[in-house]
Amino acid sequence: MESYNNTFGSERNSSESFSHLVELASSQLVVLHSQKPSNGDLYLLHIRNFATVKALALTILLILICKIIFSQLSWKNETKALEKRYGCKEPSHLKTHWFFGIDKPLQVLAAGKEGRVLHYFRSLVAEAGNTFEWTVLGSRVWGTQDPENIKAVLSTREKYFSHEVRREVLCTLIGDSIFTQDGASWRHSRALLKPSFFQKHCTNSTLFEEHVDNLIARIRCDSTVDLQPFFFSLTLDVTSAFIFGKSVYSLTPSQTEEEAEFSRAFQYAQVYLSKRYQLGRLCWLLNGKEFRESCKTVHTYVDQIVDNAMQEKARIALDPDCIQASKQNLLGELVFDVSDPIQARAHLMHLLLAGRDTTAGLLSWTMRLLSRYQGVQSRVRDEIEATFESDPIDVNKTKDMPYLTCVLKEVLRLYPSVPVNSRTAAEDVVLPVGGGEDGKSPVLVRKGEDVAVCVYSLHRRTDLYGSDADAFRPERWENGALDHVEKSYGYLPFHGGRRVCPGRQFALAEASYTIVRLLTAFPKLNVPAGTTFPEVGMEKQILGLTLSSADGCVVEMSR
Ligand code: HEM
Structure with a gap:
């Protein structure tokens, strides 16, 4: 140790000791010569004998291989002993x-x-x-x-599992909150982002109405349209309105430059994250300049919103009526519990990420299938007519549409967002x-x-869903016929256990309301003429952070 320290001390001594150290380490196989470079910063090692370096490299390689073999053997022995102790058998x-x-x-x-x-x-x-x-x-x-093992992973033995990889992949954009945390910090975030809050808000049609109006205004009648990008915009607008109290209005021409920049940066960063996900623990290899800049743009935008909310909280601190009014969106409620703005940003980003693509995917797959399966579409249309007659469409009433519920269940069975x-x-x-x-x-x-x-x-197991498990057949859910499968961890679009999706009802309300409004506004929905519709499950898919269709949701809509 002393001689190593000396390497950085006096010129002559250090040079000698360093050479001595290397010689020792390589079991006197090589003689390395070091000398101080002219600029005096670094020692350049001159390798005199190439053959001896090769010998050193081979020795190191051999040691490494022996180490790997040894640790594999002891790992195997340890595993066998533990398997025996717990009555486990080889998988x-x-x-x-x-x-x-x-x-x-x-x-x-x-x-x-x-x-x-x-x-x-x-x-x-x-x-x-x-x-x-x-x-x-x-x-x-x-x-x-x-199902039994999945139940153990998500519920009964959930505490033995962590979200380590997810944290490494996602934190650069969304920070650390409910989605990436474990243990006490997760419990804290989960308590803050209460499921009851999502439930309270998904009964409010006005949250969805304005944005679905904007969506309908963007669809040209009697045209072939790819709805998928519109659904991504819709769910971004709705989720931002819900959590920030201020939509980013990506479906309207009146969107400000700042909002447009945020939407673009968020979209870019999210697609980039899915590429990082594919690398798992090696995700740090992907950290491009545009990604870092997009994260910065997103953070700046959200930080401004958080800052405004914190100032508003300070301003209304003594007025109970104003406090009540400010709690109409998630951030308004959150700032009363979270004083660190970076942590508040993380909570919001997690919800934005969790709530956007998942619901857009559900909408896309549903409209695609409804255009193909005309019998299912006409049953949904009949149910809309029976439920609303000439009344305005209300999100609360969509909960009383059992057939539409079965359709959504079936879509999430065949195309679970996660x-x-x-x-x-x-x-x-x-x-x-x-x-x-x-x-x-x-x-x-x-x-x-x-x-x-x-x-x-x-979700496609024939022993759980029958021999037609690959087919799109919403009727299989009617009259609670698959309740037993749902209860026994055989159906998990929102997962289960303590970490079950808290936005479930919000997502289903948003999807039901949007579908009812679209089918009402456009009485005809078809597969475009001349297009072949692939078998269910054989279509091209994109597996990013969530599942989407590689061919979009191209449909023909007319009045
Ligand atoms: C069709 C729409 C949706 C689907 C299929 C879905 C599905 C899921 C799934 C499978 C998980 C568990 C992920 C895991 O543990 O690894 C999850 C978690 C979560 N979801 Fe959703 N989700 C949807 C919509 C939403 C919406 C709209 C929100 C909020 C606005 C939301 C908020 C969350 C949050 C915060 C978590 C993390 C829960 C925790 O770890 O405790 N989700 N979701």
Whole structure:
């Protein structure tokens, strides 16, 4: 240690000691010569004997390989001992064929390019069973579409799992709040962003009305239109109005430059985040200039809104009537509980991210399917007529439309907005099934391993939904026929357990209201003439942070 410190001390001594240290470290294999450069800042190491360096490199490589083999062996022994202690059996193993199992990630990439990544995941499940593991680059990863295991991950053993990877991927844009937190900090955020608040607001038609009016005004009658980008704008406008108390009005020409800049930057950063997600723990490799600038634009815009709300809170502090009025949006309520503006921004950003693309996806898939399945569309139209007659459309009444509810349930079954989700084991943890020949014994997930919960393939299991599980048939939900599946973790568009989506009712209210308004404004909705509609599940899909259609939602709308 002393000689190392001396390296930065006197010129002659340090040079000698450094060489001595290197010699020792390399077991006297090489002699390295160091000398002080002319500028006096750095020591340049001159390598005299190339062959000896090669020998050193080989020795290091050999040591590394031995270390890896040794740690793999002791990991295997430890795993076997723990499996024995907890009565676990070996899980089904997904076979990989290339070095370090890289054939599978390459196949995922190829399937992603073709818009068929979820289709590919289903083929893995078909090959390896309902719960399986595979090893990629030396790390074990799990996949499950087993309701019992999913229940354990999301509910009964939820505390043994963390959102580590998600935090690393998302925090640059959205900060740390409900979506990325675990333990006490998550409990705190969840208590602040109360589900009751979402429920209170989703009964208010005025929150949706103005923005759906703007949407309808943008659709030219008797035309072929791609509704998907409009739905992304609609849900951005509604969610921003709901959380900021001020919409960004992306559907109107009157949008200010600042609002337009925010919308653009948020859109860019969100798409970028989904690319970071694909890299998982290596997400730090993607941190481009435009992404960083977009994050900055988004933060500046939201910080201004937070700042205004905090000033407003200080101004009305003593007036109970004003306080009540200011609590009409989420931020107005939040500033009474959160004094740190950066934390307030994080809470808002999490809601914006969680509430926007998910609902836009639901709307897109629904309108696509309604244009294709005319029988379903006409039943929804009949229900609209029976429910509203000539009354104005009220969001509260859409809850009393059982057939529309079944349609939305069926869309979310086939196209869950969050089709695959993953958690990281924070401890060694036992999952109830998936081990042994029959897959009925418990399995052991080791600390640090990721478990992918495959909701997409779960929702298409024929043993849960019948032989026509791949078909779009809303009637399957009628009269509570699938209540037992819902109750037993077989249907999870909003997930379950303590972290179940708090925006569920808000999203369903927004989607129902928008669909009813669109079908009322445009009595004809069709697949454009000459277009072939692919089989359900065979369409091109984009798996970003949420699931969307790669071909958009192109429909023909007329009065
Ligand atoms: C169709 C629309 C929606 C779907 C399918 C959906 C689905 C989900 C799912 C699956 C999760 C769990 C994610 C996980 O634990 O990894 C979740 C969480 C969450 N969702 Fe939604 N969501 C929707 C709309 C919304 C809306 C409109 C909001 C709010 C405005 C919202 C707010 C949240 C929040 C805050 C969480 C995090 C909950 C927690 O971790 O405690 N969601 N959502």
